[in-house]
Amino acid sequence: MTTINDIAKMANVSRTTVSRALNNNGYVSEDVRKRIMKIVEETGYMPSVSAQSLRTKRSGVIGIILPKISTETSSRVVKGINEVVSKEGFQILLTDTELNPKKEVEYIRLLQSRQVDGIILLATNVNKELLNVINDVKVPFISLGQELPNVTSVVYDDYHAACDMTNLFIQRGHEKIAFIGVGEEDPAVGHTRKQAYLDTLQKNGLTVKDEWIHEGGDFSIESGYESMKQILKKSQGNLPTATFAVTDRMAVGAMEYLKEQGYNIPGDMAISGIGAAVMSAYITPSLTTIDYNNKEAGRITARLMLDKLNNKNVSEKSTLSYRLISRDSV
Amino acid sequence: MTTINDIAKMANVSRTTVSRALNNNGYVSEDVRKRIMKIVEETGYMPSVSAQSLRTKRSGVIGIILPKISTETSSRVVKGINEVVSKEGFQILLTDTELNPKKEVEYIRLLQSRQVDGIILLATNVNKELLNVINDVKVPFISLGQELPNVTSVVYDDYHAACDMTNLFIQRGHEKIAFIGVGEEDPAVGHTRKQAYLDTLQKNGLTVKDEWIHEGGDFSIESGYESMKQILKKSQGNLPTATFAVTDRMAVGAMEYLKEQGYNIPGDMAISGIGAAVMSAYITPSLTTIDYNNKEAGRITARLMLDKLNNKNVSEKSTLSYRLISRDSV
DNA sequence: TTATAATAAGGAATCGATTACACATCAATT
DNA sequence: AATTGATGTGTAATCGATTCCTTATTATAA
Structure with missing residues (x-):
């Protein structure tokens, strides 16, 4: 695996300069910048996200906790979330509680140790421990589908x-x-x-x-x-x-x-x-x-998440609209 | 966020010892081990996965590339994969190509920079560039649903x-x-x-x-x-x-x-x-x-992946069985 | 011509873990 | 009593980035 040091050596500069060139951050002469970029292209170098996130505390990953991974609702929501966050370069880390409330708590902890930048929970129940754990979460947190006290919630009407x-x-x-x-x-x-x-x-x-x-x-x-x-x-x-x-x-x-x-x-x-x-x-x-337009719900939740990540303040509760579809069974 | 150093200080030992206690690796006296574990419990400490994976080159994440995130097939497969890998402590990182072949290539690169331990591709097409990129992949790679030359493939019959x-x-x-x-x-x-x-x-x-x-x-x-x-x-x-x-x-x-x-x-x-x-x-x-029993296909693929991660050698091609369901439309 | 600011690039510390190596202690063996 | 091996713990290097702090070189202003 090529590292920033390899690139630096090949370009005859220090890794500091490479980092600056890559992040458009600080002064780099046009000359050197081009030299570096060319090498980056050629080698297909991509910075190690582990190293980056160790240093910067940001991982570019949003954790999602689903009650069940293979339901229409879940996958529509995930689709909507992904649509929005992937445009901003974020990835999605999925966990599946299999409707087990204990796992909700476990995964919230786990996702944090994985340095996710934010957590979206598709809650199916509310309990004391869950709320406690959520209160300890240090990254942006949004509940989708259930209103949780003191938690940013996106809910269906x-x-x-x-x-x-x-x-x-x-x-x-x-x-x-x-x-x-x-x-x-x-x-x-x-x-x-x-x-x-x-x-x-x-x-x-x-x-x-x-x-x-x-x-x-x-x-x-x-x-x-x-x-x-x-x-x-x-x-x-x-x-x-x-x-x-x-x-x-x-x-x-x-x-x-x-x-x-x-x-x-x-x-x-x-x-x-x-x-x-x-x-x-x-x-x-x-x-x-x-x-309920789950995909749109996912999108809205994702946008709220991005706003939170950019330190904008967001309303604590958003209620979604719905559409009654009248067909032949009634 | 508490780090291993904090735990070390609180337990009056070096971080080396803490690491050994946590990983059951090397000698640690029963006395000290208990002391450490107690503090770990109390603080809810979880090691930083970024730091771990930077050091060990293992992230505990399997990357999945889907053609479409919200289809029955995809979600069943993901369910099967998740079922198996989550038991071994692995997480799933999802990407969605939206049926765009360019994104397949892009995501294979991206997942590697994210230090995933393995990649599973639900392929929908085969092209030269894709095969080239796959050949450069340094982590275990499995194709599900299409047979790719020189690539471990799990295919439907x-x-x-x-x-x-x-x-x-x-x-x-x-x-x-x-x-x-x-x-x-x-x-x-x-x-x-x-x-x-x-x-x-x-x-x-x-x-x-x-x-x-x-x-x-x-x-x-x-x-x-x-x-x-x-x-x-x-x-x-x-x-x-x-x-x-x-x-x-x-x-x-x-x-x-x-x-x-x-x-x-x-x-x-x-x-x-x-x-x-x-x-x-x-x-x-x-x-x-x-x-086609997609969930089982996911499980099988996941098991192959785990085998690969454990350096067992696996057969290059697995063909799945199917079941014809005769109903009223014929 | 000199002072000042902008530009360019490097050195080294840092993030939080793991691990090779070194060292000390203690019990068992010769 | 000396040697050996098992046990327990610490020091320091390392992984691959980012970033603060310097230093050097130009360009601009006084």
């Missing part, structure tokens, strides 16, 4: 999105609306979306039946399938006419079960999700859902 | 997979089989799969009509839609009865167009894809496809 969706059902004349959710450990998805559903029903004077509400174990299609099964079983004789699932995958699972049982969608049961998964447009019937 | 799929159509009595492909710059997807299709038709004495073959501009759903449109237009009066699309997304696009035009699938036209996208199971009719 879960409450209004879920209200709108519930209202859509009501507008279409539904009065018995079921709900497929996830555990409340996830404040944004598990709590806020459910609260919006409950509030909207109440505001419209509609009954909330326990049998119509089911929380899946995870965000999977199977979990949606199972939830729908449970809801139908528990509400024999008083079936809901619509179901609001908090994710598209769960909605797809629910549809799957309904189709298997010979129900007509949306005739016997209207269905909606959240997330605008690609699949939602191509299943039959196409799924009414809400587009 | 595109040829046999595509043969099997074509044969399936023939078995079901189809004689007029159309093909939706991509450009030949992509040897695995664009060339091999097409060759397998052509060979299989020929072997079975079936006519190959130019009007039945169309190459989409990219891998998108829209591109599949457009391709199907072209095929139907060009082969008026002698329509194919089956279409083999080289990716699931393209197959979905093709189905979309057929449905719009009122064709029955598979009655008027059978359809198949490759890739086992989640969506393929949930569209109507469900799509016959081939599962």
